[in-house]
Amino acid sequence: MATLKDVAREAGLSVGTVSRVLNNRGYISEETRTSVRDAMARLHYQPNAMARSLSKRSSSMIGVIVPSISHPYFAKVLSCLESAAHEKNYQLLLFCSQGKVSREEEYVSVCSSNRVAGLVLCSGTVKTGELRDLGFPVVTFERFLNNADAGVECDNYEGGVIAARELIRAGSRKLLCISGAGEVSMPADARREGFLDVCSEHPEIEVKVCLCAPEHLDDLNYVQELRTFLDEMPDTDGIFAGSDVIGMQAMTELAKRGRRVPEDVRIVGYDDVNLARMTNPQLTTIRQPVPEMAKECIDIIMKAARNESYPARTMFHVTLERRGTT
Amino acid sequence: MATLKDVAREAGLSVGTVSRVLNNRGYISEETRTSVRDAMARLHYQPNAMARSLSKRSSSMIGVIVPSISHPYFAKVLSCLESAAHEKNYQLLLFCSQGKVSREEEYVSVCSSNRVAGLVLCSGTVKTGELRDLGFPVVTFERFLNNADAGVECDNYEGGVIAARELIRAGSRKLLCISGAGEVSMPADARREGFLDVCSEHPEIEVKVCLCAPEHLDDLNYVQELRTFLDEMPDTDGIFAGSDVIGMQAMTELAKRGRRVPEDVRIVGYDDVNLARMTNPQLTTIRQPVPEMAKECIDIIMKAARNESYPARTMFHVTLERRGTT
DNA sequence: TTAAACATGTCAATCGATTGACAGACGATC
DNA sequence: GATCGTCTGTCAATCGATTGACATGTTTAA
Numbered sequence: 214m215a216t217l218k219d220v221a222r223e224a225g226l227s228v229g230t231v232s233r234v235l236n237n238r239g240y241i242s243e244e245t246r247t248s249v250r251d252a253m254a255r256l257h258y259q260p261n262a263m264a265r266s267l268s269k270r271s272s273s274m275i276g277v278i279v280p281s282i283s284h285p286y287f288a289k290v291l292s293c294l295e296s297a298a299h300e301k302n303y304q305l306l307l308f309c310s311q312g313k314v315s316r317e318e319e320y321v322s323v324c325s326s327n328r329v330a331g332l333v334l335c336s337g338t339v340k341t342g343e344l345r346d347l348g349f350p351v352v353t354f355e356r357f358l359n360n361a362d363a364g365v366e367c368d369n370y371e372g373g374v375i376a377a378r379e380l381i382r383a384g385s386r387k388l389l390c391i392s393g394a395g396e397v398s399m400p401a402d403a404r405r406e407g408f409l410d411v412c413s414e415h416p417e418i419e420v421k422v423c424l425c426a427p428e429h430l431d432d433l434n435y436v437q438e439l440r441t442f443l444d445e446m447p448d449t450d451g452i453f454a455g456s457d458v459i460g461m462q463a464m465t466e467l468a469k470r471g472r473r474v475p476e477d478v479r480i481v482g483y484d485d486v487n488l489a490r491m492t493n494p495q496l497t498t499i500r501q502p503v504p505e506m507a508k509e510c511i512d513i514i515m516k517a518a519r520n521e522s523y524p525a526r527t528m529f530h531v532t533l534e535r536r537g538t539t
Numbered sequence: 540m541a542t543l544k545d546v547a548r549e550a551g552l553s554v555g556t557v558s559r560v561l562n563n564r565g566y567i568s569e570e571t572r573t574s575v576r577d578a579m580a581r582l583h584y585q586p587n588a589m590a591r592s593l594s595k596r597s598s599s600m601i602g603v604i605v606p607s608i609s610h611p612y613f614a615k616v617l618s619c620l621e622s623a624a625h626e627k628n629y630q631l632l633l634f635c636s637q638g639k640v641s642r643e644e645e646y647v648s649v650c651s652s653n654r655v656a657g658l659v660l661c662s663g664t665v666k667t668g669e670l671r672d673l674g675f676p677v678v679t680f681e682r683f684l685n686n687a688d689a690g691v692e693c694d695n696y697e698g699g700v701i702a703a704r705e706l707i708r709a710g711s712r713k714l715l716c717i718s719g720a721g722e723v724s725m726p727a728d729a730r731r732e733g734f735l736d737v738c739s740e741h742p743e744i745e746v747k748v749c750l751c752a753p754e755h756l757d758d759l760n761y762v763q764e765l766r767t768f769l770d771e772m773p774d775t776d777g778i779f780a781g782s783d784v785i786g787m788q789a790m791t792e793l794a795k796r797g798r799r800v801p802e803d804v805r806i807v808g809y810d811d812v813n814l815a816r817m818t819n820p821q822l823t824t825i826r827q828p829v830p831e832m833a834k835e836c837i838d839i840i841m842k843a844a845r846n847e848s849y850p851a852r853t854m855f856h857v858t859l860e861r862r863g864t865t
Numbered sequence: 866t867t868a869a870a871c872a873t874g875t876c877a878a879t880c881g882a883t884t885g886a887c888a889g890a891c892g893a894t895c
Numbered sequence: 896g897a898t899c900g901t902c903t904g905t906c907a908a909t910c911g912a913t914t915g916a917c918a919t920g921t922t923t924a925a
Contacts (some may be wrong), residue, residue: 214674227874232913240871255736264654265919266878267631272589273913274632283813285611292757294607295635304649307602307633309621323630326588348540431618434815458817465819487759488814489608491784493791542881553904558883564901593910743880 215256224245224252235260242307242429266328276324276332278308278317281430285486286456288510290354291334301511303330310336312430321347331514334361350517352510353384355400355501357526362517364497365509365527366536368402372531373407376453376481376499381415383479383539384453388412389442391417391463393435393455401455405417408453421446423454438467450478456483464538480538494537504528541582550578560585597675601840602650602658604634604643607629607733607756611812612782617678618659619833629656635660638756646849647673657840660687678836681726681827683852688843691835691853693827695726698732698857702779702807702825706742709805709865711777714738715768717749717789719761719781727781732810734779747772751781761785765792776804783808783815786822792863806864820863828855 217235219351221228226245233239235251250399252258266272277297279287295305306329308320317336323330325347332347342362344351350362357364380388390408391400405422423442425435439462443449454460460482464474472478474494482489485500507528516523543561547554552571559565560575578584592598601624605613611695621631631657634646643662651660651673658673658746669686673804676688683690688783705712716725718736730782738746751761765788769775786808790800792799798804799821811826835853842849 217913218911229875229914230914234875236913237730238914240873245873246889259648261593261654261911262649263589263598263654264880265591265913267882268913270880277633282621283614284610285609288609288611288614289769291633292635293631295608303571304653305619305633307603307621307631309618309625322585323588325585327588327630328589329685359889386780399719434816453703465817468819484922490760491788491791543883544881553880554883555905556903559903562883564884566900571903587881590910592883593912594883596910718877807899 214260215258215427216261217258218335219256219385220249220258223256225247227333228505231538232341240349252428259469270328271330271518272328273302274306274327274329275511276306276308276327276329277319278310278320278332278334279334280310280312280336281405282307282309283431284433285458285488286484287335287399289484289486289503292508293504294333294510296504296506297511301515303514311338312336312427321351322347330518333427333510333514334358350514351511361521363513363527365506365513365529367400367506367529367531369403369531370407370410372483372499372501373404373453374411375531375533376404376483379481379535379539380451380453381411381418381480381535383451383475384419385479387449388418388420388444388448388451388453389449390420390425391425391439391442391455391459393425393429393459399495404455423447435459435462435464439463443467443470443518451473452478452480454480454482457484457486457496460498460538461492464492464496475538481533482538485534489534489536492538497536497539499531500534501531505529540587543584544625545582546575546578546584547658548818549582550574561778568584571779586750590649596654597632597656597844598651598654599628600632600655601837602631602632602634602646602653602655604636604646604660604662606630606636606662607816608633608639609757610759611781611784611814612810614660615810615812616833619830620659620836621623623834623837624627626770629837638662638753647677650675650847656844660684661835671827676840676849678839680832680836689849689853690837690838690849691832691855693726693832693855695729695857696733698809698825699730699735699779700737701733701857701859702730702809703734703737705807705859706777706779706805706821707737707744709777709801712744713772713775714744714746714777714779715749715772716746716776716779717765717768717781719751730781732775749777751785759784761788762792765789767795769796769865778804778806781813782804782806782823783810783824785813786824790818790822801864807865812858815860818864819849823862823865824860825857826860827857831855844857 217228218230219350221231231249233241234246281287298305310316329349331349332351333354353361353364406471414419416470426440454463460480467478482496489496489498513523543554543557547557558568558577560572601702624631636642655675657675659680660679679690680839718804738744751764778789780789786806793804808822808824811824815822815824
């Protein structure tokens with residue numbers, strides 16, 4: 214592999230000058246600029262990112278920890294983060310915690326070792342040890358932790374409120390509120406709260422809260438639990454699903470029971486993943502502005518890198534995507 | 540951030556000794572070993588991976604280029620790769636090419652800059668320039684390129700054969716063979732070939748080949764095209780879908796047309812992603828041993844790192860997952 | 866004419882860890 | 896008493912790029 218020195222020799226210039234071209238510092242004539250570029254091309258020169266990071270004391274990598282990659286919501290988040298990072302010439306270092314705290318801690322260490330520019334944490338309960346003073350900012354995605362540097366969230370309470378209103382508007386009276394796994398703890402809590410608050414304003418509404426065990430991160434199979442829930446309230450006519458994946462499986466299970474959607478039962482999902490448009494009828498769902506959220510995460514990390522101040526907590530609105538199930 | 544020097548000072552030892560502990564070289568007494576560990580713990584020492592990579596001339600990162608992250612098949616691949624890499628203490632550097640050759644080339648450069656230990660290429664047509672002599676092995680996933688160092692594949696021809704036999708076994712006579720996007724070019728070609736070869740052995744079988752445009756990588760919406768295909772052969776009674784995503788949308792579209800699955804139409808998907816179990820009925824599909832394939836990729840990269848020889852081409856069998864649609 | 870802006874070179878330190886050469890010290894063994 | 900094997904230390908080079916200080920030119924512009 215060619216080094217800076219080789220390029221300098223090839224171009225008949227000094228390392229200093231070549232470095233100036235590479236980093237756009239000081240005075241450089243257009244002429245030498247091109248001759249440096251030519252030399253780099255001839256030698257297939259690729260600057261050694263390790264050496265650069267070492268001397269700059271920070272890399273162009275951003276760590277991302279998700280609980281699961283196969284879950285369409287996190288796949289979507291990853292996709293948006295990659296796209297936002299790429300625009301700023303940053304790369305993603307990907308980690309999958311499978312919801313295990315020990316893994317999260319390990320991955321935080323690895324990020325620290327690699328001197329990432331920042332860490333986006335899509336996983337993790339409040340437990341994860343001390344997240345400050347790591348030398349890089351930790352931004353939580355869709356959750357807020359006191360021990361992190363910043364949080365980018367959606368108004369989950371609002372999401373619950375919108376979902377409840379939509380189901381009631383569509384004529385549902387016996388509601389099932391199903392909280393999923395994967396979006397463990399806090400986000401789901403706020404959604405449920407918003408949902409229940411609206412319900413309590415309507416005395417005629419009956420609600421039942423169902424919690425899924427957090428073990429479905431990879432196989433995403435909620436069928437067993439959904440059966441139990443539906444058995445417990447067989448005449449439900451409105452379901453608020455914690456994710457589109459759950460919503461979709463609820464549709465399948467309802468079809469098996471001969472209950473029609475949306476005539477007999479209305480459903481509101483969450484996340485608006487691709488999946489939600491593939492069902493028949495298409496799933497009504499609550500959408501988060503994931504691309505904007507991802508961009509915000511990257512922005513925060515870049516601001517921190519430039520030593521600028523950044524918001525400690527950013528909250529986005531969610532919107533209702535009304536489709537065929539309500 | 541504490542450095543090796545700091546640890547040495549804290550432990551009252553020399554850098555040489557501390558480095559010996561870290562890298563398990565030479566003679567070290569159990570006593571100093573623990574005192575070094577203690578010192579590291581006290582200082583929250585995290586070895587600088589950049590410095591290490593620089594002097595070792597190789598990092599513990601593995602580049603991965605996929606065309607899309609939201610596509611459940613690639614999400615699954617990523618998930619398995621992450622898991623296999625983690626076992627060996629390697630990290631993934633994630634790139635999403637969106638099927639664009641220019642992006643692929645750019646990403647290969649970035650990997651080269653970062654002196655990755657290897658690159659797993661899940662994306663890319665044969666076009667991608669020269670992939671050898673980059674200083675690290677390039678392993679293609681589910682495709683074979685002459686200009687890469689190794690390929691880990693599935694027997695796609697076999698997949699096509701199995702799918703055809705299954706549809707015929709289930710009583711289908713007018714077949715639709717739909718090749719998807721995302722799994723562009725070669726993999727899909729071989730599948731189709733196997734499928735058609737079996738069909739040509741049965742003179743009573745009618746087949747129609749349909750190609751989807753490769754623009755659905757992110758939204759995964761094949762509905763428009765599926766409608767066209769189904770209009771062209773409205774009485775089809777057997778569909779071989781290029782992916783479960785397509786298979787699932789075909790089910791939805793068939794339901795709208797009042798055609799029952801599997802009574803009127805049989806469907807065989809491909810990939811066996813989580814999705815395939817969420818439909819009603821569950822989708823019969825061709826499964827690839829993705830976890831094993833991912834492990835093999837990582838193995839190859841590790842062998843290359845140790846300068847051992849590795850297989851240039853590894854082929855796995857696919858298996859039929861017979862479920863409700865056949 | 867003279868001071869500035871422009872353009873490049875030299876040199877050396879630095880980032881943090883790795884590695885090898887070499888030198889002592891201690892204890893055990895023959 | 897000589898010879899190993901074990902344990903640690905010192906020292907310096909190296910990986911490849913960055914950066915700053917400083918010198919030396921050449922153009923421009925006032």
